Amino acid sequence: MSASGGTKAIVAALGANLAIAAAKFVAFAFSGSSSMLAEGVHSLADSGNQFLLLIGGKRAQREATPQHPFGYGRERYIYAFLVSIILFSVGGMFALYEGYEKIQHPHELKHWYWPVGVLVFAIVAESFSFRTAIKESNVLRGNKSWKDFIRHAKAPELPVVLLEDLGALVGLILALGGVGLALATGDSVWDAIGTLCIGVLLILIAVVLAVETKSLLLGEAAGADQVAKIEKALVDGDTVTGVIHMRTLHLGPEELLVAAKVAVQHDDTAAEVASAINAAEARVRETVPIARVIYLEPDIYSEAEAAKGPSPEATPG
Numbered sequence: 001m002s003a004s005g006g007t008k009a010i011v012a013a014l015g016a017n018l019a020i021a022a023a024k025f026v027a028f029a030f031s032g033s034s035s036m037l038a039e040g041v042h043s044l045a046d047s048g049n050q051f052l053l054l055i056g057g058k059r060a061q062r063e064a065t066p067q068h069p070f071g072y073g074r075e076r077y078i079y080a081f082l083v084s085i086i087l088f089s090v091g092g093m094f095a096l097y098e099g100y101e102k103i104q105h106p107h108e109l110k111h112w113y114w115p116v117g118v119l120v121f122a123i124v125a126e127s128f129s130f131r132t133a134i135k136e137s138n139v140l141r142g143n144k145s146w147k148d149f150i151r152h153a154k155a156p157e158l159p160v161v162l163l164e165d166l167g168a169l170v171g172l173i174l175a176l177g178g179v180g181l182a183l184a185t186g187d188s189v190w191d192a193i194g195t196l197c198i199g200v201l202l203i204l205i206a207v208v209l210a211v212e213t214k215s216l217l218l219g220e221a222a223g224a225d226q227v228a229k230i231e232k233a234l235v236d237g238d239t240v241t242g243v244i245h246m247r248t249l250h251l252g253p254e255e256l257l258v259a260a261k262v263a264v265q266h267d268d269t270a271a272e273v274a275s276a277i278n279a280a281e282a283r284v285r286e287t288v289p290i291a292r293v294i295y296l297e298p299d300i301y302s303e304a305e306a307a308k309g310p311s312p313e314a315t316p317g
Contacts, residue, residue: 007057009133009161014050016129017043017168020122027118030111033182034102035175036118038095038195042171042202043122045090046164049083053157056080060252070293073252074217080156081213087164088206095199102192112183119176126172130165137162152223155253156213167205171198222248222256226288230258233283234296239264239276244299248291257293258284264298273298 024040027033056079064071137158141149150159178194181187222230231243246260262280264273281294 007054007157009129009136010050010053010057010157012132013129013161013165014047014054016125017047017050020118020125020168021047023118023121027114030114032107032110033115033175033179033191034098035178035191035194035198036115038098038198039119039122039171039175041094041098042091042168042198045086046168048090049086049160049164052079052082052086053160057157070251070257071255073250073255076156076253077213077216080160081210081217083160083164084206084209084213087167087209088203092199092201092203092206095195095202097199099192099195099199102195103189106188106192108186108188112179115179116176119172119179123169123172123176126165126168130162130169133158133161133165150208151212154216154220154250156216159212160209163205163209167201171201174198174201216250219249222250222258222288222291226256229287230260230284230291233287234260234262234280236276236279236283239268239272240280241265251293254290255293256288256291257295258291259295259297261297261299264300266300 021040021043024036024043028036028040053076056076059079060072060075062072137149140153140155140158144152146162150162153159174194174197178191178197181190181194221227227246227248230248231246234240234243234246240262242263244261244263246258248259249257251257262277264276268276277296277298280296284291284294
């Protein structure tokens, strides 16, 4: 679901960026615009980023091995983190350097119609790519705000493509503004200022992506709604009477580990407890299908022990 939606958005962005990058480099060759060069490198970096996201999605599908018993789902997080680094270095830092060089050594724009025409074409192409990313994201976003979706999405591809496309559109507008002001005033420093603004924008987006993907790499728990569903599914009110404590961890965007200590009746037999735990696991998997790895530990709930509070020497929780 999110993987297929993410792949569709990635492919749409990849096709748009490859076409736009070629057009921007042609425009730079004819006009000498530093904004066009920065934007061309930006689109080329974006294309490389989309290749990385596709590679990460493919490698994450590998079967678990004895060395990696929980599989390779986090490969998608690793490649998304690499995207943020490339966007910061190749995109943002290059644009800042190019803008600084243009201020130090200004030169007049030539054949202004090339950069203007290419920028208008790029804005149209990026708009279609951005529209695809928004459409695919809305399937998963639900009632969440865009800020919450980007901050809490477990699948990294759609937030990455969304921010890349947004940054590309804003960057194109900045480049068009820089070129337009340079033509209107006859001062090419405006082209350089537009380039610097593009660099700052890309660095800000890269930092946001790095922070969010770092959190995913460290390991995030299930969302609050999923945690509530899992706790409810574990308890049958007969043998499993409650959840003493529980921990969840995303092994990948569509794979969740659940570890819980559950309360059982003190006079139940081992066979009854084993049967109740198997039934609890089945209920959890039916309620939250991505809960694929489940470890349940039965225990006798004690109000007196619970009243003492958590012990640092006890099992966490």
